[in-house]
Amino acid sequence: MSAPVVVFAVGNPSRGDDAIGPVLCGRLACWLEAAGLAAQFELIEDFQLQIEHVLDLQGRQLAMFIDAGIDTGAPFTFQRIVPATGIAHTTHELPPEAVLQVFRQTEEADPPPAFTLCIRGEQFELGEPLTATAENRLEQAFGLLEQLCRNPDPASWEAMVVSAQEGVRVAEMA
Amino acid sequence: MSYQLETAEHPEMLRRVAIDPVSRVEGHGKVTILLDDQNKVHQVRLHIVEFRGFEKFIQGRPYWEVPVMVQRLCGICPVSHHLAASKALDIIVGAKKLTPAAEKLRRLMHYGQMLQSHALHFFHLCSPDLLFGFDSDVTRRNIVGVAAAHPEIAKRGVLLRKFGQEVIRVTAGKRVHGTGAVPGGMNKSLTIAERDELLKDIYHIVAWSRDAVHLIQKVHTQDPGLYNSFGIFRSNFMSLVGHNGDLDFYHGTLRARDDNGKLIFDGVDYQEYDRYIDEEVRSWSYMKFPYFRSLGKEHGWYKVGPLARVQNCNQISTPFAEHERKEFVDYAGGTPMHAPLAYHWTRMIEMLHAAEVIKELLHDDDLLSNDLMVEGERQMEGVGVIEAPRGTLFHHYRVDENDLITMANLIVSTTNNNQAMNEAVRHVARRYLHGHEVTEGLLNHIEVAIRAFDPCLSCATHALGKMPLAVELVDAEGLLIHSLSRA
Numbered sequence: 001m002s003a004p005v006v007v008f009a010v011g012n013p014s015r016g017d018d019a020i021g022p023v024l025c026g027r028l029a030c031w032l033e034a035a036g037l038a039a040q041f042e043l044i045e046d047f048q049l050q051i052e053h054v055l056d057l058q059g060r061q062l063a064m065f066i067d068a069g070i071d072t073g074a075p076f077t078f079q080r081i082v083p084a085t086g087i088a089h090t091t092h093e094l095p096p097e098a099v100l101q102v103f104r105q106t107e108e109a110d111p112p113p114a115f116t117l118c119i120r121g122e123q124f125e126l127g128e129p130l131t132a133t134a135e136n137r138l139e140q141a142f143g144l145l146e147q148l149c150r151n152p153d154p155a156s157w158e159a160m161v162v163s164a165q166e167g168v169r170v171a172e173m174a
Numbered sequence: 175m176s177y178q179l180e181t182a183e184h185p186e187m188l189r190r191v192a193i194d195p196v197s198r199v200e201g202h203g204k205v206t207i208l209l210d211d212q213n214k215v216h217q218v219r220l221h222i223v224e225f226r227g228f229e230k231f232i233q234g235r236p237y238w239e240v241p242v243m244v245q246r247l248c249g250i251c252p253v254s255h256h257l258a259a260s261k262a263l264d265i266i267v268g269a270k271k272l273t274p275a276a277e278k279l280r281r282l283m284h285y286g287q288m289l290q291s292h293a294l295h296f297f298h299l300c301s302p303d304l305l306f307g308f309d310s311d312v313t314r315r316n317i318v319g320v321a322a323a324h325p326e327i328a329k330r331g332v333l334l335r336k337f338g339q340e341v342i343r344v345t346a347g348k349r350v351h352g353t354g355a356v357p358g359g360m361n362k363s364l365t366i367a368e369r370d371e372l373l374k375d376i377y378h379i380v381a382w383s384r385d386a387v388h389l390i391q392k393v394h395t396q397d398p399g400l401y402n403s404f405g406i407f408r409s410n411f412m413s414l415v416g417h418n419g420d421l422d423f424y425h426g427t428l429r430a431r432d433d434n435g436k437l438i439f440d441g442v443d444y445q446e447y448d449r450y451i452d453e454e455v456r457s458w459s460y461m462k463f464p465y466f467r468s469l470g471k472e473h474g475w476y477k478v479g480p481l482a483r484v485q486n487c488n489q490i491s492t493p494f495a496e497h498e499r500k501e502f503v504d505y506a507g508g509t510p511m512h513a514p515l516a517y518h519w520t521r522m523i524e525m526l527h528a529a530e531v532i533k534e535l536l537h538d539d540d541l542l543s544n545d546l547m548v549e550g551e552r553q554m555e556g557v558g559v560i561e562a563p564r565g566t567l568f569h570h571y572r573v574d575e576n577d578l579i580t581m582a583n584l585i586v587s588t589t590n591n592n593q594a595m596n597e598a599v600r601h602v603a604r605r606y607l608h609g610h611e612v613t614e615g616l617l618n619h620i621e622v623a624i625r626a627f628d629p630c631l632s633c634a635t636h637a638l639g640k641m642p643l644a645v646e647l648v649d650a651e652g653l654l655i656h657s658l659s660r661a
Contacts, residue, residue: 014246046349051298052336094298106329126246127231 003042004061005152006112008096011068012047016128017121020068020138021045023130024119027142028149037149049094054103054111062152063114065096066145068121068134075137076119078144078162083111113154115161117141205620207603215607218600219458220592220624229582237263237573238357244569244584245351253287253342254562254587256355257424258569261558263357265445266573268550275543276359281424282535283345283354284560285528288423289379290338291563292480292525295628296386297331300518327389330382334525337372337379341532344368359547369536376533380494383526387498390522394515395505405514405598405605405623408433409475410466411482412590414444414561419488421499421527423561429486430466430476435510438466444559447568453585461592464585475593478565479627480520485510490523492530498523514598514626521628562587564628588629598623 009025011018025045032038044056049065057063069077083104084097094102096116103111119141122131130138148157208217232240241259245252257280264272272280339349344364346352354360394401412430416422419429428442428450442450453462454471465474476482485503490496502511502519535541558569565587572581588595602623606616 012246050294050335051332052339054332055336102328102332105325106332108325126228 002059003040005041005064006056006060006062007041007043007064007066008049008053008056009043009045009066010047010049014126016123016125017068017131017134018124019130020119020121020134021066024066024138024142024145028145031142031146032149035149040152041149049096049099051094051099051102053094053099054106057099057103057111057114058107060112062154062157063112064148065099065114065116067096067116067118068124069118070121070124072118072120074120076117076141076144076162078115078117078148078160080158080161081114081116113157115157117145117148205599205603205624207607209607215600215604218596218603220596220599229584232571232579232582235579236577237266237571237579238577240571240579240582241355241357242351242353251287251291251562251564252351253283253346254560254567255569256346256352257284258558258560258562258567259571260355260357261425261560262556262569262571263558264359264548265556265558266553266571267357268552269358269548270550272359272548273543273545274540275363276546276548277424278535278538278540279345279360279363279546280355282364282532282541283342283352284424285531285535286338286341286345288338288528288563289383289525289532290335290342291628292521292528293331293334293338293386295563296390296518296522296525297328297334300625330385333375334379334382334386337375338528341372344372356547358549361546363544363546364541366542369541372532373536376529376536380526380529380533383522383529384494384498387519387522387526390519391498391501394519401515402511402513405602405626406512407594407597407601408512409477409594409597410438410469411477411486411510412466413478413483413486413566414559415440415487421483421487421490421495421524423483423524423528425560428559428566431486431510433510433512435485438468444568445557447557447559447570451585453589459592461589462585463593464590465593476590477594478587478590479517479563480524481511481514481517482565483561484520484523490527492527492534495523495527495530498526514623517626517628564588565590588627591627591629595624595627595629598626 007025007028009021009028011021013019013022022045025043028041029038029043032041032043042056044053046053065081081097081100083101096114100111100114103109119134119137121134123134144160144162148160151157151160206217206219207215209215228244232243235243240263241256244255244259260280264270342352343349345360345362346354347362354362410430410432412428414422414426415429416424416426420426427440428444428447429440430438430450432438439450450467451464452467453464455462463471463475465471466476467474484490484499485506487499490499502516502523505511506516554574555572556570560567566585567587568583568585570581570583571579574580599620602619606619
């Protein structure tokens with residue numbers, strides 16, 4: 001049986017701050033285990049979101065997409081997302097909203113409530129490590145992630161939606 | 175075949191159109207078009223400005239790390255790099271011939287990769303253009319639009335891709351960054367449960383793949399004026415061919431033909447690839463330009479990938495795909511088809527072949543054997559070549575007596591198609607670019623030409639918040655007179 005919550009962590013660990021998603025995923029797995037919450041969550045780490053990820057949304061009550069951002073709010077944003085058409089012309093990846101939309105069209109049902117946790121990155125070069133700035137932001141975002149995972153229901157997550165500016169305050173409170 | 179339109183005599187006097195798909199942060203593919211006052215196209219270049227640098231990173235690493243490391247090159251076809259590197263290192267550990275189990279497991283992994291990559295490219299990237307037209311509404315021209323209009327096709331695309339990824343997972347250990355292949359063989363066999371799980375679905379996968387061939391065949395043949403001429407140019411082509419000249423994605427010898435189908439070379443042992451192929455560096459692109467030494471830089475460039483492979487082989491070993499190959503060859507009238515949009519038709523023939531081969535392999539008990547490793551006399555240098563989804567992929571390594579890599583040369587599939595993609599863009603730009611405004615339709619025409627080659631301009635970085643496409647039209651004085659972006 002599927003865990004009620006699916007968490008997608010997206011990124012390439014070999015490309016600088018693109019590793020934010022996988023690094024956060026690794027930390028989250030350890031924390032969930034220690035907190036006795038592992039059974040409620042399935043963590044899926046991948047380079048990119050793809051069309052087959054709609055199948056990982058089946059039977060879930062809640063979904064989260066963790067990713068690095070470029071020129072997005074710092075240190076992070078946490079937002080509710082809804083199905084939407086994606087821009088797909090020459091790349092081989094889908095934005096989270098498009099994954100939800102493909103779910104709706106292929107499953108003929110609404111996808112589970114879904115949120116993005118986007119941590120802003122700075123450098124994305126091949127072979128580079130995480131920047132110190134990204135590590136700091138990742139640390140700040142993890143505080144919010146702990147709160148979210150202790151309260152895995154849509155209403156609680158909706159109440160914790162934060163904009164870029166608020167992200168600083170939430171990070172300080174965590 | 176020439177460098178026509180590559181270099182204008184007085185570029186400073188021309189207007190500049192830049193098509194800059196910043197689709198992944200490190201993987202910029204940019205098209206620049208220089209026009210004169212009469213809007214005549216004077217220069218067109220597809221710039222690949224990403225610098226991968228992998229050949230340098232690998233130096234100094236122990237050779238046995240390489241098959242796993244090189245997968246970081248790509249999030250779409252990591253298996254191709256994994257296997258090409260493993261094949262090169264087979265030579266270095268003296269494994270001249272793998273055990274039947276190891277070779278069949280690698281083949282299963284690779285054909286799973288071919289299936290998922292071709293399904294993704296066709297259903298996700300191309301079917302919107304093919305089903306709705308190149309000028310259709312951009313908000314509809316994507317997989318979501320396809321799902322809305324053709325839900326069954328969209329669902330099959332999802333399931334085909336998923337199946338291919340499952341084949342990779344059970345053979346490599348993970349869908350991405352698996353460790354299944356090692357120098358000299360494989361490190362795991364298939365369990366009965368894993369095999370049976372795949373067998374449950376394979377008959378649907380073969381049937382859906384046949385349907386996909388028929389879909390693209392219908393689309394192509396219903397509009398020959400477009401599909402047989404869009405972005406067309408003539409060139410040589412090259413691929414591996416297997417035993418008896420069969421289509422083979424995993425192993426074989428190199429064969430090249432000219433634009434009329436006449437053999438340039440055949441039966442070439444790819445350990446000696448650098449006697450036949452050289453690479454040219456040009457100042458405006460990080461990506462090199464390979465060519466056949468015997469024909470020189472100007473005339474020796476070539477196409478690789480599905481269109482080359484399906485026309486280069488003598489036959490296909492699986493029955494449904496061979497039937498479709500003959501249909502394609504008959505349609506082409508006995509001479510090589512050069513139209514870039516024919517890549518899609520041949521890509522689906524290859525997807526069908528991959529599905530059929532997977533079906534055959536799943537009925538082979540060798541997959542369950544634990545006789546997986548071979549060793550032999552240690553060598554200092556090895557070349558591995560594989561037919562990746564996008565075309566011929568070369569990995570070439572030298573190691574020292576401490577087992578550390580001292581030299582690596584990679585010619586990836588998109589590099590092999592570099593000149594060909596440039597040619598396609600030139601032909602489309604000259605045919606469709608009119609006026610002082612860059613339209614969404616024009617951009618998509620150029621993208622359609624590039625997309626036919628299924629290029630992997632970058633490898634596996636993306637992030638939220640990026641701007642996928644920005645276009646600028648600049649006059650001869652450098653002033654911005656029109657811009658268009660997709661955000």
